[in-house]
Amino acid sequence: MARIIVVTSGKGGVGKTTTSASISTGLAQRGYKTAVIDFDVGLRNLDLIMNCERRVVYDFVNVIQGEATLNQALIRDKRVENLFILPASQTRDKEALTAEGVQKVLDEMSETFDYLVCDSPAGIEHGALMALYHADEAIVVTNPEVSSVRDSDRILGILQSKSRRAEQGMDPVKEHLLLTRYNSERVERGEMLSLEDVNDILSISLLGVIPESQAVLNASNQGSPVILEDESEAGGAYADAVARLLGEERPLRFLDGQKKGFLKRMFGG
Amino acid sequence: MSEPAATATENRACFELRGASQTLTVMELHHFDPDALERDLRDKIRQAPNFFRDLPLVIGLDHYEGNAADLDFFQLIGICRTHSIQVLGVRGGDDDIRRLARNAALAWLPGGQASAPRPVPDPEQDTAENTEEGAPAITSTGAGRLVKQPVRSGQQVYAPEGDLIIMAPVGAGAEVLAAGHIHIYGPLRGRALAGVHGDTSASIFCQSLEAELVSVAGHYKISEDLQGDDWRTPARIRLEGDVLTVDPLTR
Numbered sequence: 001m002a003r004i005i006v007v008t009s010g011k012g013g014v015g016k017t018t019t020s021a022s023i024s025t026g027l028a029q030r031g032y033k034t035a036v037i038d039f040d041v042g043l044r045n046l047d048l049i050m051n052c053e054r055r056v057v058y059d060f061v062n063v064i065q066g067e068a069t070l071n072q073a074l075i076r077d078k079r080v081e082n083l084f085i086l087p088a089s090q091t092r093d094k095e096a097l098t099a100e101g102v103q104k105v106l107d108e109m110s111e112t113f114d115y116l117v118c119d120s121p122a123g124i125e126h127g128a129l130m131a132l133y134h135a136d137e138a139i140v141v142t143n144p145e146v147s148s149v150r151d152s153d154r155i156l157g158i159l160q161s162k163s164r165r166a167e168q169g170m171d172p173v174k175e176h177l178l179l180t181r182y183n184s185e186r187v188e189r190g191e192m193l194s195l196e197d198v199n200d201i202l203s204i205s206l207l208g209v210i211p212e213s214q215a216v217l218n219a220s221n222q223g224s225p226v227i228l229e230d231e232s233e234a235g236g237a238y239a240d241a242v243a244r245l246l247g248e249e250r251p252l253r254f255l256d257g258q259k260k261g262f263l264k265r266m267f268g269g
Numbered sequence: 270m271s272e273p274a275a276t277a278t279e280n281r282a283c284f285e286l287r288g289a290s291q292t293l294t295v296m297e298l299h300h301f302d303p304d305a306l307e308r309d310l311r312d313k314i315r316q317a318p319n320f321f322r323d324l325p326l327v328i329g330l331d332h333y334e335g336n337a338a339d340l341d342f343f344q345l346i347g348i349c350r351t352h353s354i355q356v357l358g359v360r361g362g363d364d365d366i367r368r369l370a371r372n373a374a375l376a377w378l379p380g381g382q383a384s385a386p387r388p389v390p391d392p393e394q395d396t397a398e399n400t401e402e403g404a405p406a407i408t409s410t411g412a413g414r415l416v417k418q419p420v421r422s423g424q425q426v427y428a429p430e431g432d433l434i435i436m437a438p439v440g441a442g443a444e445v446l447a448a449g450h451i452h453i454y455g456p457l458r459g460r461a462l463a464g465v466h467g468d469t470s471a472s473i474f475c476q477s478l479e480a481e482l483v484s485v486a487g488h489y490k491i492s493e494d495l496q497g498d499d500w501r502t503p504a505r506i507r508l509e510g511d512v513l514t515v516d517p518l519t520r
Contacts (some may be wrong), residue, residue, distance in 0.1 A: 150422055153440045157421030201458075203419055203438060 002110040005117050005245075006135035008159075010151030012122030014143045015180040015210070018220060020119035021049045021240075022227035023139065026242030028083035029227075032114040035074065038088035039131035040121040041096055047087045050077065051223025061089035064101030070108055085114075094127035102130050124158055125246075131166050131262035135172040136159065139207060143181045144193040149201050152177075156204065178241060183212040184256045194254070208241030210234050211254045292427065292446050292465050294359060295329040295487065301340050307348050314352055316490050317461055320482070324354050327378065332364035337365040340387045342373035413449065420459065433463075441481060450474065461506075462489075474518065478504040488513045 007020040026034035038046035041061060047053040052075045063086075070086075077083035086109075089096065109116055109123075120131035132138065138159050142152040159173045160166055166173070179198060186192040195209060200202035210216075215232035219225065227242070229235040233254045240250040314321045326349060333340075346356045351366065358376030370377045413431030420426050420435060422442030427433075433447035436454045443459035445451055449471050451463045456477035464471030464486035471485050478499055481492050485508045495515065503518035 132344070148416070150441060153422040154442065156419075157424040157443075160418065200456075201440065205517070 002113040002116045003136050004106065004110075004134050005137045005139060005208070006120055006132045007117060007139045007141060008120040008128065008132055008155050009122065009141040009148070010124060010128075010155040011143075011148045014141050014148055015216075016122070016141050017045045017049055017119055018216060018226065019139060019141050019178060019180065019210075020046060021134060021220075021244070022118050022235075022238040023242060024115070024117040025077075025080055025083060025225040026227050026239060027115045027117070027245075028077070028080045030242065030246065031082065033082045033084075033085040033112065034088055034115040034117065035109055035113050036117040036119060036262045037086040038119050039097065039127055040119065041088045041092050041094045041127060042090065043121065044088035044090050046119050047075075047085065048223060049220050049225065050075075050085050052077070052085055052087070053223075056087045059087045059089040060105070061096045062096065063105050064096065070105065074195040079224075094121065094125070094130075097127060097130045099130065099133070103134070106134050122156065128155075129158070129162060132159055132173075133162070135159070135163055135173050136165070137176065139176045139178050139245075140202070140204070141178050141180055142198060142202070144179060144183075144187065144198055146193065149193065149198055152202060156202065175204040176245070177202055177204050178207045178210065180210040181212045182255075206252075207244055209252060209255060210237045210241070220238055230243045292462070293325055293327050293357070295327045297329040297487075298333050300333070300335040301345070303341075303344055303348060304446050306345070310348065310354075317482075317489075322353055322492075325357050326354050326455055327357055328359045328375075330359060330366055333362065333366075335514065337363065337369065340366065340369060341368055342375060346373060346375075389443075413447070418420075419455075422459070439475075446474070457483075460484075472505050472507040476503050476518075477501050478506075478515065483513070485513060490515075 001257055005023070007016050007023065020036050024034045028034040036046065036050070038044050039059060040046070047056055055075050060071040060073065062068040063070055063073045075085045075087065077085060106116060118131045118135065121127040140152045140155060142148050155265050156175060159175065163173050165171060179195060179200070182195070183192060187194045199206065211233045213232060213234040215229050216226050216234045219229055226232065226234050227238040237254055240253065243250050277428060288493055328345065356375060358378055359370040360378040367377045393456070414426070414428035415435050416426055416433070416435045419437040420439045420443040422440045425444045425446070426435070428447040428449070430448050432449040432452065433445055433450045435445060438455035439445055439453055439457050439459045439461065441458040444462070445453070445459070446462045446465050448466045449463065449468060451461050451473045453461070453475040455501070456479050457473070457475035458479045460482040461473045461475070462484040463473045463479060467486050469486040473483055473485065474505050479501055480494060480495060483495070483506045485506060488508055488511065490513050497515065499515045499517055505516045505518055507514060507516070
């Protein structure tokens with residue numbers, strides 16, 4: 001049985017697709033057979049970031065509607081073994097994702113994969129609900145600014161009420177906070193919320209902090225998940241996040257300007 | 270494309286009837302003077318325009334002092350509608366009023382419980398149960414409700430009887446309501462409405478007052494009016510006479 005992880009945020013443009021690409025790549029690098037699924041039907045981007053847009057023949061909606069088999073639609077990544085991409089359809093709308101159809105595809109994939117990473121569209125409408133419904137774990141991607149934190153709070157509420165685990169009274173979805181575009185200088189100048197502020201409002205466990213970095217932009221323009229840029233801070237921070245997702249303990253890095261006592265407080269208890 | 274959805278809905282009944290309880294704003298009418306009403310209403314709306322937009326409203330007549338004959342529901346509805354307030358019905362009043370309300374196509378609700386005593390919570394009931402983790406977040410005890418998880422933006426928690434106790438933050442954009450007191454062991458950043466059935470002795474307690482709105486028995490204050498010494502400190506909000514007051518919790 002695969003573990004299903006949804007990457008979600010409510011707000012758009014905070015780094016969901018970048019995160020989905022890097023987390024799935026990181027899991028595959030660790031030897032887990034992983035598929036990353038683009039739920040953003042009509043606005044697909046994941047294939048661009050994974051540099052496989054020229055290899056898309058069939059997509060998620062084709063599989064749901066029985067026009068293609070899963071094996072025809074899954075694209076094998078050329079850089080990392082064990083990594084597969086299921087692209088979204090660009091020509092349909094989100095209503096094409098039916099609850100029964102998504103369930104069927106995820107059930108079939110669960111038999112052969114270790115991890116399924118679902119890249120959610122922005123918003124709290126049908127597409128986002130379909131992406132989070134089946135999740136066992138949720139990575140809530142948040143930027144250190146008020147509107148993003150508010151939307152993350154909203155999506156956490158939806159995870160607690162509208163996910164399959166909530167509806168069927170199972171253990172709740174395991175929630176992780178991933179703070180992206182973190183710029184410690186701007187935090188010190190008071191232009192951004194600090195990690196502590198965000199934690200205070202959302203109060204869920206911290207998966208990682210990704211520093212704001214030119215490497216992220218370069219990587220997505222080149223169609224390469226930033227986690228493959230070993231020497232960049234953002235790549236290192238994603239590698240740490242994957243390790244924590246797998247239950248390993250890693251100290252927080254790349255938080256210049258934060259006091260040491262603060263780090264201890266984060267992980268001391 | 271939408272075919273699978275269509276077949277799925279065909280098999281289901283058109284509707285089902287369910288009991289539901291909804292908190293509504295009641296306009297307790299003391300006497301009816303169209304000009305004064307229009308003026309006062311405009312003043313209120315200016316203080317909190319978002320609160321009033323498309324607000325469903327019930328006209329409360331438990332404290333109505335005038336003659337039934339003076340009550341022109343059509344005029345009243347007209348005034349409310351010009352301010353985009355939707356009058357749903359009438360609460361209280363005698364048979365004459367009931368007939369007038371029906372003529373104006375308003376629903377009639379039985380008299381309010383403005384003075385009904387609040388059930389006294391049994392202190393021993395809440396202590397022993399629900400200590401395990403991972404249990405459903407919301408526990409309904411006989412006399413109230415205990416919530417252990419944060420109340421998130423967009424969520425609403427309602428204790429129709431007794432007190433509401435929340436052992437976590439109430440986020441901005443969240444709403445908590447109770448017939449009795451509201452205790453929040455964490456910051457209150459959203460809206461809290463205590464005494465929603467009219468219990469004027471209800472209070473709101475929170476560890477940090479950062480609320481968007483607090484209300485006791487229909488008397489409310491919005492964030493702007495709360496920016497005093499007690500902002501971001503432990504506080505109790507209660508009614509003193511007709512005035513909503515904020516007291517520091519620590520002395």
